[in-house]
Amino acid sequence: MENTVQLNQMIEQIVISPQQLLAHWQGHRGLTRRLIEVYPEEHFFSYSLGSMRPCSALIDEVLQMADQSMQGVVSGEWPSYGEGAEAAPKATTKEQVLAQWDRVTEKINAYWPQIPLTRFQEVDKAFGLYEGPIYWFLFYLIDNEIHHRGQAYVYLRTLGVEPPAFWDRPQH
Numbered sequence: 001m002e003n004t005v006q007l008n009q010m011i012e013q014i015v016i017s018p019q020q021l022l023a024h025w026q027g028h029r030g031l032t033r034r035l036i037e038v039y040p041e042e043h044f045f046s047y048s049l050g051s052m053r054p055c056s057a058l059i060d061e062v063l064q065m066a067d068q069s070m071q072g073v074v075s076g077e078w079p080s081y082g083e084g085a086e087a088a089p090k091a092t093t094k095e096q097v098l099a100q101w102d103r104v105t106e107k108i109n110a111y112w113p114q115i116p117l118t119r120f121q122e123v124d125k126a127f128g129l130y131e132g133p134i135y136w137f138l139f140y141l142i143d144n145e146i147h148h149r150g151q152a153y154v155y156l157r158t159l160g161v162e163p164p165a166f167w168d169r170p171q172h
Contacts, residue, residue, distance in 0.1 A: 018120065021135075022112050025142050026105070027169030032062065032149050033101050034164040039156065041094050047155055055155055058148035059097060065141055067104045070111035072126055073119070073134055081127040 016024075036044075036059060045056040052058075064081075072078035091097045115134075125131040130140060156163045 018112070018115060018117065021138065022108070024169075025108070025138070028142055028145055028149075029066075029101075029105055029108075031164055031166070031169050032059070032145055033098065033105075034168075035149055035152055035156070036094060036098060036101065038161060038164065039094065039152065040159060040161065043155070043159055044094055044097075045092075047159065049155065049158065052151055055152045056091070056097065058151055059101075060091070062145045062148055063097075063100055063104055065144060066108060069126065069137070069141060070107055072124070073138065074111050074114045076122075076124055078125070078127050081129060 036055075039055055044054070046054055048054045068079055068081065091100055120135045120138075121133055123131065123133050124137070126137045130137055132140075153163045153166070
């Protein structure tokens with residue numbers, strides 16, 4: 001009974017629920033997906049500025065991080081970064097990238113309800129590299145996506161393409 005009372009007290013102090021955090025992340029993922037859709041195919045795998053990577057490489061990093069993270073977020077069992085992701089051939093078209101994006105979105109949605117509420121506060125070392133509470137690591141995943149999407153926005157603007165409005169992130 002005491003554990004239930006403590007858990008209820010903790011829940012009452014939450015600023016954002018796990019469902020709200022997932023909706024926030026999926027809002028960003030939806031916006032990034034729309035960016036991929038409008039990105040010119042002929043530039044997606046090759047166009048870059050300065051020393052930045054092409055958009056496809058930025059998106060591939062975001063995909064790998066999200067894909068490989070969910071098992072560790074739920075269980076604390078993390079693969080080494082670059083290992084343990086579902087075997088998918090390297091995408092060579094935007095259509096393939098979008099299919100991978102949708103697969104990872106489904107994976108996030110499937111794993112999310114399995115995250116125990118107390119797990120968000122637990123300190124873990126994701127991929128043996130990033131140590132901190134699980135909520136912090138989830139923010140890192142979101143921030144990393146926003147960062148790379150910002151780079152892709154610059155690319156689109158220099159290519160004369162209007163990117164999707166950055167604020168257009170429906171919260172479901």
